[in-house]
Structures are given as structure tokens and as C-alpha cells.
Amino acid sequence: MEIDRPLPNPMTPEAKPYWDGLREGKLMLPKCGACGHVFWYPRVACPKCHARDIGWTQSKGRGTLHAFEIGYQSFNKAFKVPTPYVLAMVELAEGPRMLTNLIDVEPDPKKIACDMPVEVVFSKLTDEVTLPLFRPVR
Amino acid sequence: MANLRDLSNVACIVGVDESDEMGTLPHKSQLSLHVEAVTNAVRDAGLRISDVDGIFTAGQHSPATIGEALGITPRYVDGTTVGGCSFIIMVGHAVAALHHGLCDVAVISHGESGRSQVGVSPRRDTAIPGQYEAPYGFGPAPTMFGLITTRHMHRYGTTLDQWAQVAVSTRKWAALNPKALRREPITVQDVLKARPVVYPFTVLNICLVTDAGGAVVLTRADRAKDCAKRPVYVRGLGEGTEHVSLTQMKDLTFSEATRISGDKAFRMAGVGPTDFQHIMLYDAFTSGPPIMLESLGIAKRGEGVHFFAEGRSTPAGSLPINTNGGGLSYTHTGMYGIFPIIEATRQLRGECGPRQVPGVRTSLVNGMGGMLSAAGTLVLSNET
Numbered sequence: 001m002e003i004d005r006p007l008p009n010p011m012t013p014e015a016k017p018y019w020d021g022l023r024e025g026k027l028m029l030p031k032c033g034a035c036g037h038v039f040w041y042p043r044v045a046c047p048k049c050h051a052r053d054i055g056w057t058q059s060k061g062r063g064t065l066h067a068f069e070i071g072y073q074s075f076n077k078a079f080k081v082p083t084p085y086v087l088a089m090v091e092l093a094e095g096p097r098m099l100t101n102l103i104d105v106e107p108d109p110k111k112i113a114c115d116m117p118v119e120v121v122f123s124k125l126t127d128e129v130t131l132p133l134f135r136p137v138r
Numbered sequence: 139m140a141n142l143r144d145l146s147n148v149a150c151i152v153g154v155d156e157s158d159e160m161g162t163l164p165h166k167s168q169l170s171l172h173v174e175a176v177t178n179a180v181r182d183a184g185l186r187i188s189d190v191d192g193i194f195t196a197g198q199h200s201p202a203t204i205g206e207a208l209g210i211t212p213r214y215v216d217g218t219t220v221g222g223c224s225f226i227i228m229v230g231h232a233v234a235a236l237h238h239g240l241c242d243v244a245v246i247s248h249g250e251s252g253r254s255q256v257g258v259s260p261r262r263d264t265a266i267p268g269q270y271e272a273p274y275g276f277g278p279a280p281t282m283f284g285l286i287t288t289r290h291m292h293r294y295g296t297t298l299d300q301w302a303q304v305a306v307s308t309r310k311w312a313a314l315n316p317k318a319l320r321r322e323p324i325t326v327q328d329v330l331k332a333r334p335v336v337y338p339f340t341v342l343n344i345c346l347v348t349d350a351g352g353a354v355v356l357t358r359a360d361r362a363k364d365c366a367k368r369p370v371y372v373r374g375l376g377e378g379t380e381h382v383s384l385t386q387m388k389d390l391t392f393s394e395a396t397r398i399s400g401d402k403a404f405r406m407a408g409v410g411p412t413d414f415q416h417i418m419l420y421d422a423f424t425s426g427p428p429i430m431l432e433s434l435g436i437a438k439r440g441e442g443v444h445f446f447a448e449g450r451s452t453p454a455g456s457l458p459i460n461t462n463g464g465g466l467s468y469t470h471t472g473m474y475g476i477f478p479i480i481e482a483t484r485q486l487r488g489e490c491g492p493r494q495v496p497g498v499r500t501s502l503v504n505g506m507g508g509m510l511s512a513a514g515t516l517v518l519s520n521e522t
Contacts, residue, residue, distance in 0.1 A: 008269040015269060040385055041270055047386075067292075067390055069284035070337035075277040087275055087336070089285050089385065097385045101274045109337055114292035131273055 003125055006078040011128075015042040017056045022130040025122050027059040029094060040096030061120035062137070063092040068114065070107050090118055090134050104135040142406045147522045149233040149244075150362035150369035153183025153355030154480040157249065160350035160469050161319055164254040168198055169207050171249030171351030175476075176208060179353035184366025185243060190355075192216075192241030194232055196224035197250060197473050198258065204247050214241035220379055221507020222420060225354070225475040226514030230375035232356045242357060246479075249351035250471035256349070266383055279422060280336045280344055282384050282509045287338050287425040289390040294440030296428075298338055302329035303447040304424035305342050305466055310452050312463025314493035319346055320467040329424075343424040345465035345474070352476035354483070359522075370486045373500070374407025374517030376400060381511050391440075393510035396433035400504065400515045407517035411436040414517075415498045416485050417457060418478035420505035421464040430504050434515070458495045461485060475505040475514065486520040 011019055021028030030042045034051035045052050069087040074080065086102040103121060105112060117137040124130045155178035157171045172195070180187055192214040193201040201215035216231050218224055225246050232244035251258055267276070276282065290296050306326055312318035324342065332340035362369035378398030381387045388394060404410065411434065419427035428442030437445060445451050451459035462468045462481035469477060482501040484490050503516040 005275070006268075006272045008273050010265055010268060012265050012269065041266060041383065067285035067289040069281065069288060071275055071281065072334045072336060075275065075281055076272060079272075079275045079277075081275060084337075085275060087281055087284070089289075089390075099271050099274055099276055099385060114289060125273075133274075 004080040005125065005131070006076055007125065007129055014044050018042055019129070021058070022122060022132060023128070027061050027120050027132050028056045029059050029092070029096060031055050031057040038094045038096060040098055057094070059092055059094050059120070063090045063118055065102060065112070065114055065116045065118050066091040066097055068102060068112055070109060086112065088134060098132070101133050102135065103133050142402065143408070145233055145237055145375070146373050146406050147359060147371045149236045149356050149358050150371050151229070151354055151479070151483050151518065152357050152362050152365040152367065152369055153179040153181070153185065154483045155179040155182050155353060156317065156480065157351035160317060161348055162253050163251070163349040164256060166251070166349065167256055168249045168251045168258070169203070171251070171349065172199065172204055172247045173207050175249060175351035175353035176204070176245055176247050179355050180245065182367065183355045185355065189243045190245050192232060192235055192244035194228040194244060194246040195248065196228070197248070199249070212241070214244070220512035222422070222473040223475045223505030223507040223512055223514040224473065226479060226503055226505040226516055227377040229354065229356065229372060229479060229516055230377060230514070233372050233375060236356060236358050242361070244356045246354045246356070246476065247351070248353065248471070248473060248476040250473055251349045252470070252472035253347045253349045270383070279509065280339055283423045283425065284336050284339055285384055286390045286429065286509060287423070290425060290429065291338065293391050296440065296443055298330060299326055300443040300447050301338070301343055301424040302326040303443065304421070304427055305329045307446045307449070307451045308421060308460050308464040308466045311461045311493060312467035314453060315463045315468060318463035318468040319348060339423065345422045345470035346467070348469045348471050350469045350471050352480055354476060354479050368487050368520060370483045371519045371522055372516060373519045374403035374405070374409065374515070376402030376406070376515040377513065379507070379512040382508055384509050387510070391429065393429060393433040393506065393513060395511060395513040396430055396504065396506065396515070397435070399513035400434040403515035403517050409500065409517055414457070414500050414502045416461065416482065416495045416501040417459045418461070418482050418501065418503045419459060420474055420478065421460055421466050422470065422474065422506070424466065426506065426510070427459060429510065430506070434504060453493065461490065461493050461495060478503045478505060479516065482516070482518050486518055
């Protein structure tokens, strides 16, 4: 299958458990070993208590659509997903927000609402890369 | 401990100007845009390039490059780059440097080939956007600022019609500015029916993309009196940053960076949110200025658009906003922040002809960097 998106580049060492998890169908989130804060994006110190003790926790893959846009053109030559497509910010039940795409939905602002419940879908691009996309919970 | 108020009115803006040309300039290097703007602004001040000993710039060039191109050897430089408001923040940095004698004549310079991309190269770290944003189609600013906007619409019930009013108001001002790129009148319907780019934005909700330069010259208040034009006092200044990645913004509908920056500037100047006769807000998108008014405490949360929808912001209105025609209709190179400073200065000098706001004494300049990520605020006045 043709790869219709820019592959994540670079894939950085502090995010390895995240990318490894996605390949196994798990959405892993960084979690501070000192204060328990679950956060996004992966980094080497906790953004809340600043401890250098970062572990990982598996997300249930559920959340809400925090905000969205509908792309009527591609903004990157390597992004070949047919237009219109839905750009999304999802707020996971564990707290952090991520950028993603909302799929399995009509790309019409009348059919999409902020705070609608969504769930993760694992989309395999290559043997190395699986992306977390989201769809409305039915 | 030093008091921020000690910096109020110690320095003045004494020269401002744009590059010789603005618009689509594929024949012009970015360095030429800088040098044109700086030489024009220094002439506006009645000074010489050899008087300049402080250089401030952001973006593609280091201040050293600007000094070299001008043929001078500055004794103070600043290259703070936190997005388009960097030049607004640099006014504050220049005031502090002038006050402490680190330099005597400060030039803040901008030159960007945003449209023609002459010599432009991306130089930022791609680890975060490359991993967590680009695979989903996120990239340029419209793919981010739309998220802020749909969340605001959800939370406060703001509408596409209301955002469109920002474009309509700003275009009315552009019609009065001969330097504005787009001057033909537009209606709310024109904005709504324009080419959709990324919902909730049509192309008329998004700033222009142009090639241009701009520069601002500052000196201490005692010396400013000897310059060519009426001095414009920097009465208050502020800066702040909250996030870069939009996922890290605590509340998408409210800019914490802007609140921090505005608070500082207002307190330093000893002014409140109703003390301005003229306002310049960084308008990369129609939803930006209303959210800034809310974050600055000038409008209630969710009600910033009323300033535009009710016509207060327009040429006949009670609180003129973005009187140069803004990034939406006058010019927007990419890092727009120098241009609102230039316009506020001209308004405070009374140089604006048909778009002159009568009786301006105090002007507010507020800009954003990135997606309301950083902010710079200035309270400018033509009296002490």
C-alpha cells in the first residue's frame, strides 16, 4: 500500500516506548514516577514536578474531540490523504491532549462537534510506524 | 529590587519605516529589505546609520548579519526569536539596554521574503512537529490556529459571521492606507464564500503572505527631543510565553502568554483596559484579535468579537483597531510584529492622513508569536 502521509521524522529516543507500543496496538503515555502526572509529549523530565523519573502507562484509548479543523487542501507534499480530511486535537481520558486525525466521520462541520467521544484506531503505515488515529465512539 | 515602573518613559521610538517596496518582490533579497527599512527609519529619525550601536532582529538573520550589511559594529545585539511578536518584545529589550547605557541608538529590524521565499531556509528543530504533527497533515499556521478557533466557537458560541466581521473591519482601514496590498471593500458574505482553506477559515480569514521589511529606531528620552519627529514614549512593556506545541496550551480559548504580557505592560504604564484610543493587534487570523482582547482583559471572555461586529473597531468607531489594514489586508510577511509598532507610532505622531485617529494619546500594541504561544505588549504614548 502506498504511504499517504509523512512518516514521523526524526523518531527520538525519549519517544521509543511510544512508537514501540503503537506497533503492538498499545497507546503508551509518559507518566512521572515521582508525582504520577500523565503527560504528552514524551520528554526526559516531568513538565509538572520536573523530576527526571519518567515511566510509561497504557492509555485506554478513549477521550473526547477537543477541537477540530477540516482540511480542504494538503499543506505538505507527502500528505496525500484525500481532501477534505479532519485534523483533530483529542483529549485523552488520562488527561493529555494529542494531535491526530478523526476518521470514519463525514468531513462536515455539521456532523462533527467538540467534546464528542472518540476512540483510538491503530493505523499501520510501515513495519516500523503505526499511528494512533481516532474515530467517533458509536 | 528594581521596579519595572522605573523603565516607563525612559526611551522613545524616534524613527519608523517600511522597506522601499512591499508585496511580491522576487527581485529583492531579505537583507535588502532589512537595509532599506533600517536606512528609511534612521532617516525618519533624523539620525545617521553611524549613530546606531544596538541591533535587534529575529528570524532568518542574526543581528551580526544586519550590522555587517549596514557596515557598522554594534556594541549591543539581541536575536530573541519567539515568533512574529519578537520585534514587539525587542522594544522592551531595547528600552532596558538604552536605560542602562548598553547602547544609545537601538534599531529593531525585520526583512522577510515570505511570499517569494528568496533565500528562505527552515532552520528549526523538527523533533516535535516531525513526530507528532506532520504525519496527520498539520503544518503551517492555519492548520493550528483553526483548532483554537473551533474550540472558542464551541465554548462561547462565536460564529463564522462574527470572525468575518474582523476581516471586514480591517479591510475598511486598509482602504484608507495607500501602502495596503488589498484595499477593495469586502462584505461578510465575501469572507464566508471565499475559497475554503481549512475549516473554520476561508482564505479571507487568513493573513496575506508578502515580502517586506520594517524597522523601528529608539533612543533615550533626553536624546529623543533632538530627533526629527515627535517622540513616542514607551510607557509600558511586557512579554510572555506559554507553549509552542498547541497540545501544551492550557486553554485553547485564552492566551496565558498574552495575559502575562498585558498585565506587565498595563501595570508598568499605570493604565487600565479602557485607557486606549487606538489598538494594534497581531491579526494572522480573524479570530486572533478578539481572543487577544479577551486575554488582555479588554473584552469579557467570549465577547472580543463584539468590538468588530458592532463596528467599534472601524474607521467611524469608538475604538479603532488595526488602522493600517493589518496582516489581513495591509501586509504580512510571516513575522508581522514590526508593522503594528510602525502604525501605532505614526498614529501617535498624527501622520496618518485619511486614516488618522483623532486625539490619540495612548496606543496599545499587542502581538503573538506562534499560536498565541508567545506575546509582546507595548503601551505607547505621545505624552509623558
